[in-house]
Amino acid sequence: MSDGLITTARSQREFGRPGRLSLGQIEVVAVLIFAALPFWLSNFWTYTLSLTLANAILILSVSFLIRYGGEVSIGQNFFAAGGAYAVAILQTRYGIPFPVGAMVGAAAGVLTGLIFSWPSRNLSGVYLSVATLALGLCVPEILLQWSSLTGGFEGLYVEPNLVPGVASGVQQFYVALAGLGITVIALARFRGSRFGLALLTARYNPKAAEAFGMSLPHVRLLVFAISSGIAGFGGSVLAFASSTVSPNSFSFLTSVYLLVGAVVSLYSTRMIAAVVGGMFITLVPLLMSEYGEIVPIIYGLALFVVIYMANIVVPAAQAAIRRRKARA
Amino acid sequence: MTQAQHAHGLTARDIHLGFGGVKVLKDVSVSFKPGHVTGLIGPNGAGKTSFFNCLTGHYRNDSGEISLDGVALNGVAPPSRARLGIARTFQHVALSPELSVVENVMFGLHASRKSGLMDAFVPLPGSLSDRDESRTKAVGALAAVGLEAIADEPAHVVAPGTLRLVELARAMVGKPRALLLDEPAAGLNSSETRELIETLQRIAAPDLVMVVVEHDMELIMKICDVIHVLNFGALIASGTPEEIRSNKLVAEVYLGAADD
Amino acid sequence: MISLLWQGTVTGLLYAIAAMGLVLIFKSSKMVNFAHGAIAGLSAFVVYVATTGALGWPWLAGVLLALSVAVGVAGFAYLAIAPLLNEANTLKDTATTATIATLGFGLMAEGVILWVFGSNIVSLDLPLPAWSTSIVGVRLTSYDIAVLLVTALVVAGLFVLIDRTRLGIAFRAVSSRPFAAAVCGLSVKRVHLFSWIASAILGVVAALLVVPTTFLSSTTVATFMLQAFAAAVIGGFESLPGSVVGGILVGIASNLFTFYVAPEFINSFLLALILMSLSFFPGGILSRRVGARV
Numbered sequence: 001m002s003d004g005l006i007t008t009a010r011s012q013r014e015f016g017r018p019g020r021l022s023l024g025q026i027e028v029v030a031v032l033i034f035a036a037l038p039f040w041l042s043n044f045w046t047y048t049l050s051l052t053l054a055n056a057i058l059i060l061s062v063s064f065l066i067r068y069g070g071e072v073s074i075g076q077n078f079f080a081a082g083g084a085y086a087v088a089i090l091q092t093r094y095g096i097p098f099p100v101g102a103m104v105g106a107a108a109g110v111l112t113g114l115i116f117s118w119p120s121r122n123l124s125g126v127y128l129s130v131a132t133l134a135l136g137l138c139v140p141e142i143l144l145q146w147s148s149l150t151g152g153f154e155g156l157y158v159e160p161n162l163v164p165g166v167a168s169g170v171q172q173f174y175v176a177l178a179g180l181g182i183t184v185i186a187l188a189r190f191r192g193s194r195f196g197l198a199l200l201t202a203r204y205n206p207k208a209a210e211a212f213g214m215s216l217p218h219v220r221l222l223v224f225a226i227s228s229g230i231a232g233f234g235g236s237v238l239a240f241a242s243s244t245v246s247p248n249s250f251s252f253l254t255s256v257y258l259l260v261g262a263v264v265s266l267y268s269t270r271m272i273a274a275v276v277g278g279m280f281i282t283l284v285p286l287l288m289s290e291y292g293e294i295v296p297i298i299y300g301l302a303l304f305v306v307i308y309m310a311n312i313v314v315p316a317a318q319a320a321i322r323r324r325k326a327r328a
Numbered sequence: 329m330t331q332a333q334h335a336h337g338l339t340a341r342d343i344h345l346g347f348g349g350v351k352v353l354k355d356v357s358v359s360f361k362p363g364h365v366t367g368l369i370g371p372n373g374a375g376k377t378s379f380f381n382c383l384t385g386h387y388r389n390d391s392g393e394i395s396l397d398g399v400a401l402n403g404v405a406p407p408s409r410a411r412l413g414i415a416r417t418f419q420h421v422a423l424s425p426e427l428s429v430v431e432n433v434m435f436g437l438h439a440s441r442k443s444g445l446m447d448a449f450v451p452l453p454g455s456l457s458d459r460d461e462s463r464t465k466a467v468g469a470l471a472a473v474g475l476e477a478i479a480d481e482p483a484h485v486v487a488p489g490t491l492r493l494v495e496l497a498r499a500m501v502g503k504p505r506a507l508l509l510d511e512p513a514a515g516l517n518s519s520e521t522r523e524l525i526e527t528l529q530r531i532a533a534p535d536l537v538m539v540v541v542e543h544d545m546e547l548i549m550k551i552c553d554v555i556h557v558l559n560f561g562a563l564i565a566s567g568t569p570e571e572i573r574s575n576k577l578v579a580e581v582y583l584g585a586a587d588d
Numbered sequence: 589m590i591s592l593l594w595q596g597t598v599t600g601l602l603y604a605i606a607a608m609g610l611v612l613i614f615k616s617s618k619m620v621n622f623a624h625g626a627i628a629g630l631s632a633f634v635v636y637v638a639t640t641g642a643l644g645w646p647w648l649a650g651v652l653l654a655l656s657v658a659v660g661v662a663g664f665a666y667l668a669i670a671p672l673l674n675e676a677n678t679l680k681d682t683a684t685t686a687t688i689a690t691l692g693f694g695l696m697a698e699g700v701i702l703w704v705f706g707s708n709i710v711s712l713d714l715p716l717p718a719w720s721t722s723i724v725g726v727r728l729t730s731y732d733i734a735v736l737l738v739t740a741l742v743v744a745g746l747f748v749l750i751d752r753t754r755l756g757i758a759f760r761a762v763s764s765r766p767f768a769a770a771v772c773g774l775s776v777k778r779v780h781l782f783s784w785i786a787s788a789i790l791g792v793v794a795a796l797l798v799v800p801t802t803f804l805s806s807t808t809v810a811t812f813m814l815q816a817f818a819a820a821v822i823g824g825f826e827s828l829p830g831s832v833v834g835g836i837l838v839g840i841a842s843n844l845f846t847f848y849v850a851p852e853f854i855n856s857f858l859l860a861l862i863l864m865s866l867s868f869f870p871g872g873i874l875s876r877r878v879g880a881r882v
Contacts, residue, residue, distance in 0.1 A: 005685075006426065070684055074622070074691070119866035126620050126825055127866055129687065130817045133622070134862050137814055138855035145852055186449045192459065193448035197435040201424040208422035211384065212498075213410040213439030256691060263688065293702035300695030304668070307689055312671050 005266045005310040006067060027271050031181070034275075038173050046169050048282060050241040053176035055261065056271075056278030057183050057234030061227045062262040063269060063277075064187065068199040069223035071125045074255045075135030078116075079109040079228040081143060081250035083235030088156035088245045089149060098162055098175070102236035109232020110225045117224035121217040128220070136252040143247040155246025158239045172241045179237035183230060184271045190226075191269070199223055253296075257281045260299045263306050336397045337361045337537045338383065338414075338506045343392035345378055345561075352378045353389070353561045360506070363534040367548045368541045369572075370558035371581060376541045379558065380510055383539065384416050385409045396506060410439040413505030417498075419514050421491045425484035429475065429494050432483055433466035436498035469501035470494070473527050489520035493527060506537040513544040525550050549573065557581070591726045592843050598732050599798065600839020601739040606794035606816035607823060607831035608746065609787030614825045615763040616783040617673055619683040623665060623690045625813030626697035628791035631658040632804055633705050635796060636712045647715045654792055662788030665693045666781055673780070701806045709805040714797070735797055742790065746828065755782055763826075811855070815842060818858050822865040824872015833873055 038046045058080055065071050083105030090096035090104060116135060120127040143150045150156065160168040162175060190196045202209035202219045210216060239245045258281070265277030280302070285295050338360040345353040353375045360366045370376050381387040383394060385406040394401040396412055404412070415436070423432045441462060447455030470476045473493040478486060486494065492512060499507055512528070513521045521544060528551050532538055542548050548555060549569045557565040557572060559581045565572060572578055606624065613621045631654040637643065638650035645653070672686045720729040750756035755778075761769040762779040770776050794816070795809055802808045819838045823830025838861065845857045865873070 066684070066688075072684055072688055072691075116863070119863045119870075123866065123870055124825075125684070126614060126618075126687075127821060129620055130821055131859070131862050131866065133817055134814060134855065134859035137811070138853075138859050141852055141855055189451065190448050192431070193455070194438060194441050194443045194458075194462075195445065195448050197424075197427060197431055198438055200426050201432070201435050204424050204426070205418075205422035207386070207406075208418060209435075210406040211410060211416050211418075211422075212436055212502075213407045215405065215407040256695060259688065259691060260695070293699060293706075296695045296699030296702065298699075300692045300697075300699060303692035303695065304689060307672065307685060307692070311685060 005263065005307065023270070023272075030272060031177075034177060035174075038170050043169050046173050047242075048286065050169075050172045050176040051238070052275065052278040052282040053173075053180045054234060054238035054241045054278075055258075055282050056180050056274035057237055058231055058258050059261040059265060059277040059281070060183055060187065060269060060274050061230035061234060062258045063265060063267040063274070064230060065223060065227040066262060067267045067269065068196075068203060069125075069220070069227070070203050071220075071223070072129045072259065073132040073135075073224075073227065074129070074252070074259060075116075075132030076228070076231040076258055077250040077252065077255040078135045078139050079113060079231035080235030080238065080254075081139050081245075082108045082112060083232035083237075084239035084245040084250070085143070085150055085156070085235075086232075087236045087239040088151075088158050091158060092156055098158075098236075098240050102179075102233060102240075105236030105239075106229050106233035109235070110229035112232075113225045113228025114221060116228070117221055121220045128224070132255075133252075136255040139250050139252070140247045143250065151246075153247065155244055158243050158245065160240060160243060162240075168243070172243070176237055176241040179233065180271065180274065183233065184269065184274070187269045195222060257299060260303050263303050266306070266310065336395075337364075338394070338396050338539070340379075340383065340394045341392055343379065343382060343394070344390045345375075345382060345387065346390055351561055353382070356392075356558070356561070356563050358556050358563065358566075360537045360539050361554075362505075362537050363532075364553040365528070365532055365538040365540060365551050367552035367555040368539065368558065369543070369545075369548055369555060373560075374558040375561040376558055377510075378561075380508065380539075380541050383508055384414065407439075410502075413502075414508065415499040415502060415504035415506070416508040417492075417495045417510060417512055419511040421488060421495055423483050423491055423495060423498070425482075428480050428482055429486060430463060430466045430470065430479035432494060433469050433498045433501050434462045436469070436501040437462050437465060440502055466497070466501055469497040472500065472531065473497050489516050489523075492516065492520075492524065496527065496531070500531060504536070506539065507531075509538070509540045509542075511542055512540065513542060513547045521547060590724070592847055593840055594726045594728075594732075596840035596843030597836050598735050598839070599801070599843065600819075600836035601735055601832075602794045602798045602835070603812075603815045603819040603838050604823075604832045604835025605739060605742055605790050605797075606813065607819035607835050608742070608828055609790035609794075610816060610820045611823070611825055611828055611831050612783040612787050612790075614820075615828075616759060617683060617686070617780050619669075619673065619686040619690070621690050621784075621787065622687065623694035623697060624787065624791050624816070625810045626694040626701070627658055627661050627665070627788055628795040628813070629804075629806070629809030630661065630697050630701055631655070631788075631792040632712065632795045632799055632809060633701060636710055636804060637705075639712075640710075651792075651796065654796070655789060658788040658792045659785050661697070662784045663781065665690070666784040668693075670777060670780065698806065698810075705806065707806055709803050709808075712796075712799045712804045714800055731800065738793060738797060742793065743832065746786075749786075750828075755779070759783070814855065814858055815839075818862050818865075821862050822869065822873055824869075824875050827872050827874050830872045830874040837873075 037049060058076060061076055062073060065073050086105040086108055087098060087101035090101045091098065116131070117128060120131060144152055160171045162171050198209055198214040199219060199222065202214060202216065206216055209219060261277035261281040264280045265273035284298060288295050340356060340358045343353050343356040356379060368376050368379065378387060382389045385401065385404055388403065396414065399412060401409060441458060443455050443458045446452065447458065467476050467479055470479055473496055475490065475493055475497065483491065513524055516524060525547055540548065540552065552569055555567065555569055555572045556563055557578050564581065565575050565578050567575070610621060610624055613619065634657050635650040635654040638645045638653050639647050669686050669689045672689055673683050714731065714734060716730040716734055718730065720727055722728065750759055758769070758774045758779050759782065761774055762776050766776060795812065798812055799808070802812065815838050819831055819834035822837055823834030841861060842854065846854060
């Protein structure tokens with residue numbers, strides 16, 4: 001099975017065609033332009049972009065799981081909340097600075113992801129997905145009830161005090177950009193690694209992966225732990241970039257919206273794709289704040305349209321073009 | 329390895345397999361020797377695939393023993409069999425469309441590589457050299473099947489017949505002790521089949537156990553040193569290609585099946 | 589204590605009915621319908637609007653309208669998702685793309701509910717005579733009888749359908765060997781469509797029966813659905829009888845937990861229940877006993 005979205009994203013990858021700008025070069029230019037944006041944009045837009053970049057990291061956690069594992073999770077808000085609250089609690093209670101908090105957030109994500117995916121490691125992915133439904137739904141009640149630790153409904157405040165003297169908006173932006181950059185680079189390195197090859201083989205041919213030494217439970221645990229680690233890290237970055245952590249940023253619907261973002265980004269692990277996905281899920285609610293109820297409808301439609309385009313329309317068009325070429 | 333152990337190869341003894349009352353394999357005993365290409369043929373439903381799956385560990389035989397160089401394989405799952413030196417190819421090409429040709433072959437080294445998770449994310453010097461080494465070995469395996477020119481092509485643009493050879497390179501790159509081929513000629517046209525025959529003859533080696541399950545008689549007769557014939561789950565004949573060709577029982581079994 | 593067990597069983601049967609809907613779809617097309625709850629919730633709201641306020645239809649008419657809406661939406665959803673289902677897909681055991689598409693539908697349905705009905709909480713009761721009695725100290729109401737009757741009807745109906753009719757045989761064939769079934773000339777699409785429509789009906793029935801106890805809002809049906817999913821996990825996604833067992837277990841366990849421990853942690857409890865079931869009964873609670881699966 002070759003998912004249409006992945007095929008579409010794949011065909012955009014240049015395999016060293018001379019004379020054309022490679023996607024990688026375009027990305028570097030894009031990053032440089034991005035890095036200069038705070039000097040041009042208002043505080044509001046800089047803040048919005050920071051959120052976009054942090055959301056992009058969370059979207060990558062969903063995209064990674066689908067791309068490398070073929071599994072869907074609608075419970076990433078759990079790991080994101082873990083990372084976010086880790087940063088907030090460590091900073092407000094123990095004065096521990098953000099970088100340490102972010103590492104704790106990522107590690108907490110990996111650990112809880114392993115524990116969570118352990119019971120279903122030998123089973124069909126449907127059990128994993130349904131379990132993530134429960135995972136996503138239980139976050140608000142935990143955050144609200146454990147209010148002594150989490151600040152309850154109001155949440156906690158995270159001081160953007162990483163670099164003294166620099167404006168908080170600027171700090172938040174560059175931390176978010178750096179966080180996204182680290183994630184993208186780490187994933188790019190992972191792809192060519194021993195386990196990256198193993199996961200990408202297992203994704204399409206589980207029997208072949210087994211035949212060369214990679215057991216399927218290990219595949220499941222590895223891919224989920226990395227995905228949840230990224231989500232934890234993304235949550236930590238989000239905490240810093242938005243200054244506040246509260247339960248309503250980590251509801252079940254958040255997880256579903258992340259999935260929408262992942263679909264819109266064609267499950268790609270490239271920076272541009274993640275940012276596009278992040279923009280979609282950050283800007284749409286902003287622009288539609290008067291008609292909040294329509295947002296889920298727009299997202300549902302967008303999800304459907306993208307999946308349809310990639311799985312049905314584009315392959316049909318490609319086949320039609322091939323037929324026309326063959327006749328000529 | 330002592331001389332005695334080295335001579336063992338892959339052995340299957342008294343293999344029984346049944347599914348819900350249907351006996352798929354009855355008392356099958358075969359010895360696959362190193363340096364020999366051993367063929368496994370039989371009409372559809374004879375149990376070749378089931379027997380093959382017992383060898384790879386995908387199925388668990390109800391009774392009987394399978395061992396490689398004296399090491400018992402009963403209850404050993406496929407990933408562990410890979411670590412013991414068993415490699416295989418698949419009837420339907422089982423490569424990753426998302427990887428390039430050389431990356432697909434590099435995966436064949438998975439069982440023997442040592443890099444862990446740290447190396448996957450952080451560019452440590454050890455991991456960089458491991459990746460380079462693996463790539464070099466993979467390119468070498470591709471050269472052995474004549475395909476090093478397409479090493480960096482994405483697998484999904486390569487023709488299926490060529491992908492068969494890529495799969496073969498993936499199976500061989502880890503220098504396996506036993507190579508199990510599942511209908512390698514399936515879906516190939518006659519010129520691709522001839523190319524496959526030449527390649528298989530090239531990779532045969534004195535310490536390599538090669539097992540081929542096939543329907544294509546031309547391939548079987550050309551490359552096999554020993555052929556075993558299965559029918560209704562039982563071994564009905566074994567011998568050299570000439571012996572099998574002139575075996576009346578085998579002819580009956582095949583002609584009988586063709587009448588249906 | 590006994591009345592808790594009894595109440596839990598009654599609600600559990602409703603979870604079972606909804607879970608059977610999920611299992612029907614999974615068995616025939618290896619995908620999870622995450623829009624199950626939203627479609628059922630939407631239909632419940634249709635009943636509410638039709639039978640109260642300005643319209644004031646008789647309850648039965650409202651229910652028929654809701655069933656038509658549910659069947660229509662489900663049929664439409666299936667037809668929209670069908671092209672994404674790759675019937676000859678033998679490489680991965682779940683239809684991930686189609687499952688993601690159901691989330692798209694769920695989102696749209698949730699959005700419609702929010703848009704049209706807002707975040708009001710309303711009550712939607714069944715038109716049952718107020719009757720109750722007491723047996724061995726346990727209170728038995730007309731509501732309980734209604735649930736028992738409906739469950740018995742549903743289970744009997746499904747059993748007859750799957751065991752005795754041609755559609756049922758086709759369903760069983762497609763569930764175990766879709767490729768072979770297609771080769772034999774069975775219409776896989778028709779079986780899928782049947783699963784979706786049956787699942788939608790089951791969802792609406794379960795939702796209408798549970799709403800009298802939980803009130804109707806944009807979130808109650810979603811929460812109810814988590815219990816249905818838990819029931820399907822415990823019973824095994826390949827087993828229809830398992831859904832009944834799973835549903836009753838979830839019903840009783842939830843009731844006991846809500847009463848004795850902490851109702852505000854019900855979702856966390858269900859998560860723990862799901863994870864424990866996966867650890868101790870992988871593949872479902874009935875999967876060890878019987879060799880062949882229903």
